[in-house]
Amino acid sequence: MLQTKTWLTETEELARELDAPDLVTIDASWHMPSEGKSAREEYIEEHIPGALFFDIDEIADSKSTLPHMLPPPEKFSSRMRSMGVGDGSRIVVYDRAGLYSAARVWWTFRVMGVDDVSVLNGGLPKWKLERRPVESGEPRGRTARHFTARRNADLVRDLSDMKAMLKDRSAEIVDARAPERFAGKAPEPRPGLRSGHIPGAHNLPFARLINKDGTLKTAPEIERLFEEAGIDLNKPVVTSCGSGITASVLALGLAEIGHRKTSVYDGSWSEWGADESLPIETG
Secondary structure (H helix, E strand, O other): OOOOOOOEEOHHHHHHHOOOOOEEEEEOOOOOHHHOOOHHHHHHHOEOOOOEEOOOOOOOOOOOOOOOOOOOHHHHHHHHHHHOOOOOOEEEEEOOOOOOOHHHHHHHHHHOOOOOEEEEOOHHHHHHHOOOOOEOOOOOOOOOOOOOOOOOHHHEEOHHHHHHHHHHOOOEEEEOOOHHHHOOOOOOOOOOOOOOEOOOOEEOOHHHHEOOOOOEOOHHHHHHHHHHOOOOOOOOEEEEOOOOOOHHHHHHHHHHOOOOOEEEEOOHHHHHOOOOOOOOEOO
């Protein structure tokens, strides 16, 4: 596949551009509720200078019972305006894990029509390893900016899309969860969910796309991993996981290899696994 553009920003590039007036750095760190950690408190303790905090659970659809579903465009626009993110901003997203929840926020911006958004390759761990500066405290105030969200529906799939796909097999479904959860041998971390996967889905655990230092593997390595997982890259690909966070890591990997028809199943297993009327497979 032809890779025409990278969606990654390297640490040295960000360090060079950190004071550029049109650049917005965003800390998109997030933890599973069961971990009992506060990403916001960690942000207050230390973050890349000038970075804003993006609360994945708050900048979400508050009417949905599912975790951190995409917010309506008007809510997203309103939050971005008040944070000082505007039309024409160049956005670099990172997280404290290296490469994890930043991909979800990168994908969210793309769904909202923003193309000038990238993920910091290696995130905060690589930044700190290179002894680059960090600061603490509340985010620096930015002037409110006009932000226009234009939802790109091609990047998202919902439950009705997934049901249709089961019938017509029009796309490849790839699940980013760990093999034991995919196979139904390990319980789900969220209560009330069955164990297993969507029938016909392939399994490619998101961590396989990431190097030990938290950077994304090269495009040829990523392409090989998808092919080894049995995914036909000539077809549209829908990524899924527990709640749409690590599915976005797979979406980032697919974007890096130039795959044009990738979408994320926003409800993911939190939705499918909870609905007793839907078929599941194990093994």
